[in-house]
Amino acid sequence: MLFHHGEQLRLERLPAERSRIIYPPEPLAGLDDPDQAIRDALENPIDSEPLSALLFADMRLTIAFDDISLPLPQMRRPDIRQRVIEAVLDLAAEAGVTDVHLIAALALHRRMTEEELRHAVGDRVYDSFAPRGQLYNHDAEDPDGMTLIGTTRHGEEVQISTRVATSDLIVYVNINLVSMDGGWKSTATGLSGYQALRHHHNVHTMRQSRSFMDRESSELHRSNWRQGEVLRDAGIKVFQIETTVNNDLYGDGPLKVLAKREWEWTTRDRATFMAAKAGLDRLSPAQRRRILHGWRAPYAMTSVQAGEVEAVHEVTTRHVYDQQLVPVEGQTDILALGLPYICPYNVNSIMNPILVMCLGLGYFFNLYKGRPLVREGGVLIMSHPTTPEFHPVHHPSYIDFFEEVLAETTDPLVMEAQFEERFATDEWYRHLYRTSHAYHGVHPFYMWYWGSHALEHLGGVVVVGGDPATVRRLGFRPASTMSDALEIASDVVGRQPTITYFKNPPLSMVDVT
């Protein structure tokens, strides 16, 4: 079986009679004329007037869009956001709207660089707005730039960018890669700050979200929806545009083999794979990263819908499920994962150990509907080198989190109580978040909370091929080979466990019955 192993690839054997493999579905066909589809969606929105009817000459229009964390890996030009934003702006130009701001809705993520913004919105939009200061990254720590809107009936504060709060219309341009994205989470999270986010980005909420990929069963989303209600009641008008993409990561290019099932590999595929593996193994980590992060996926747009937030998101979720949902019968004792080189928080960066935890126990573990793929008390085996490498610019607070917090505890509740606030209010992290390209000080905590449901559910986590000291600091067990890992796991789940290999990426989501 092919396992992703960070920036490398590994082949592992799984016991034949007890193992099953979940492959991602084939990519759906993309829309024939995406630009026309976008124009149609804008003119025929769901539960809303057409966009052109909402625009008038001297209005304040704010267009917010998803940040660098979507889609993964970045898609080939033109990015969907560019297509949608250009269509929206063309309508705005027709209506003579001049007061337009474009905001990268990155919440507490790192600021995007010029190059990344150009990639997302296109050169034309960038050159039109960035020089006038009308295209910028959201700044959740700007003392003058955030407005407290109110509190939900559960006492959760709702905070949003002042520009958004004072706009006549917000157009949100989203890319729904996984079913977690979109809906009110776009605005209530993406354009918000620590004050509001802490009400759902916490251990309690994450443990009640089963999973956070399934909106109906996700406390994270319920909280966001409550905050969305407050926004709506405060008169903030959001025109939501959501898009979905297929899971065509590799196209017909040389890496096509990675998307194929192993038994379908032709001689040529096997040769390509061996060459790719040998090549990657021989390169230095920095070179590997440069090559892999340079990859642009040929994602095709499978749907676009616009209009009222909640109604739009229903349709979007259906489209995501169409592409990704795989029905699976029964849980398993051991869940095996091959973690790739990228997660939402290390685009053009380094996948540090905390992100490894978040990708495995946060994202991949939670890609389920119904019940987790692995039974309670089961074992998760992930394959990743887990080296203690951090990007000094993007992840400064992660380094301290690793050195200080993880040296003390791996219990998310203890972290929340003892360390979170100090990291969240640290002046240096704030400074770097606002002026450099650093994730917010509190972000590593959220990464750990993302995995808190899995930590509670699992009987153990084994990392194959991981740096032993680092893996131990994460509170996991290191193993050098898959058979060692299965051996270690047998201490927890017995001699003859069932094994499920959930092959991601390309992304898929399981519906476990």
Add this chain to the structure above:
Amino acid sequence: MRALRFERDVVRFGAARLASGLRPGAGSRWGPLELVTDDEPDLPGPDWVRLSPRLAGICGSDLATVDGRSSRWFEPIVSFPFVPGHEVVADLVPDGSTAATTDATTDATVDGASSRVVLEPVLGCVTRGISPVCPACADGRLGNCEHLAHGDLDAGLQTGYCCDTGGGWSTSMVAHPSQLHAVPDDMPDQAAVLVEPTACAVHGAMRARVRPGDTVAIIGAGTLGLLTLAALARFAPECSTVIGAKHPHQRDLARALGATVVCEPGELARAVRRRTGTQVLGTRGTNGTRSTNGTHGASTSRLTGGAAVTIDCVGSADSLATALAITRPTGRVVMIGMPGVLRADLTPLWQREIELVGAYAYGTEHPVDAEGAPTGESRRTFDMAFELVRAADLGRLVSATYPLERADDAIAHAAEAGRRGAVKIAFDLRQRPPLPTSTRQTRTRPPSARN
């Protein structure tokens, strides 16, 4: 008597320097240090007494000397040939007898009282028979004595660097009564031998003039680093201490001795930053997405604020640079570790008005209050050291002892103490005649544990 004697021998000195470049501590095998059998040193004056050392520690400055790395600064205040060893607990030898005739395997007593003493090795005016004494000695600041090459004795800043007094790495030496501190009966030799280095640490901690609430960073967690930590914890309990320790046993000891934060040496700057809530300037790789090769601790180049006091117990160019980078403006850097010749960029010292303070030896301490004004009381550093050794159970820092015959092993062990899980290595001179193998090796790790 048997002694390890250090000769003036340029060729072997060079050999020691070369050999120690390959492996620290190798200077003992190739250098001018030799085990000799010789006459006992004469008593230099009528008051002087003869001592029979029991335990004698190996200090960082001893290692530098043996490895041929000590500064030429010492040339006029050292006289050859000398017997090293200034961390000494010894038995007083009764008048008229020689050390060789004393049965040292039992605790020798004179008139029923303990005759065990700790040596305060500085050879000041009183010891040298100089009268009137220099202003420093008059003030009790023995370490600052101006007459280190005058008077009755030949040149030598301390016992252990003077040809007239002998030294602790031998079976017999002489001392002036003003140098001696009686060891209480209930204090074991291991504890007593640490009094002298502890006094150095106490002096360094007092030189730091720490105020309540200050953050103090300590670079290095060898004997001096740990002792300084203990001294701060006892005599400046209202400060918080951040210590960078490389080896697991050092980290455990640092925690046990009261460190607020214990971290890897490479993480020290970040730990100080977290503790003091300051910012970092000049992070490498600010332009885009350049990556580091895993040395994440070195990625921060300097703090905008930082520790009020940084105590450098290493004394290398790197440690000084680190100290200057993590000390806040108008803060203080105290050098306790013997620095030697090193290259340093002193721009931060100038721009941030940092005080660079040396801390050598001991004498009399004048504690200051929270405002930095003297409290008026004064105590002998050695008295404070005795108190601290007892209170913090510092005897546990002696990791292994060796007989003189195994000097090469002892010095190699001391030079690699951290890596080999040790802190303080000492010579054990109580067993006489020396057995071919040491009987006190129980606390030494087997050589296989070296890596």
Add this chain to the structure above:
Amino acid sequence: MNIDDLRPGRLVARLGFPFTAAPTPPGVEPPVEPNRLGDRYDTDWARRPLARATRQAVIRTVGRVGTAALARPSVAGLDRLDGLDSNVIFVANHHSHVDTPVLLTHIPRPWRDELVVAAAADHFYDTRPKAALISWAYGAIPMERKKVSRRSADTAAGLLDDGWSLLIFPEGGRSPDGWGQPHKGGAAYLAVRVGVPVVPVHLDGTGLILPKGSNTPRPGKVRVNFGAPLRPSDGEDARRFAIRLEAAVSELADESSGDWFSARLRAHAGDTPGLHGPDDSWIRDWRSPDRRPQITDSDRRWSSGRTR
């Protein structure tokens, strides 16, 4: 001996037949060679494999380096060609002889590999060597610009039908004064006739490098802006489509001189500045090489000592 006698023509003439043509006997009509120049020049050979391969090799090496050194082109708007899978007509404004090499090197693949350029039949196809050179180097086809020529239109339409793309400068020639000239209808006509989309292109800055009337290029910076492909809508005739094309090029020019959104605002408001410049301006006369007063020394009251 007269210096004129050493000219090669004279030397050959001295050698006589068979080095020169035999004199026609009096009373015999000399055979008239059929005119194979102008729009009658047959360029088929220039699209055969050998010619194509050598042309592409030259474009990729000399062309690329040369234009990079001379024009330092920056290209925008290529993303607007995404999803376009047919052959197209590129319609560009025309300032300079640099335009064609810049576009030949910067039109993206796959269109670049199967591209013909419409070149003025009267200017480039007046002698055989010139015609051969332009056909080979640019993959050019002769296009009659002064009169309506069925022949050149048929050739171009045939090539478009065969899947070739066409680069055409509908202004019909280089701008004499830096301002645009009215578009001729050829491109729109071909698009309507064959049914291929048209990609408007705007080139900014080539006029400063080698304007009409100048022979010494001055290195400069060129911006190439590709627009979104346009298709004639149902029932739209060539004349109206041509107006749309001209507007599209103007909008691209507006975009290049400012930013995209402002250009869109002006386009929707109908305020896009035209490329024609003022109708009556002394600047037009000043810049125009055609209208530069031809004064000879003899007309002047003083002499520069220079003979014409």
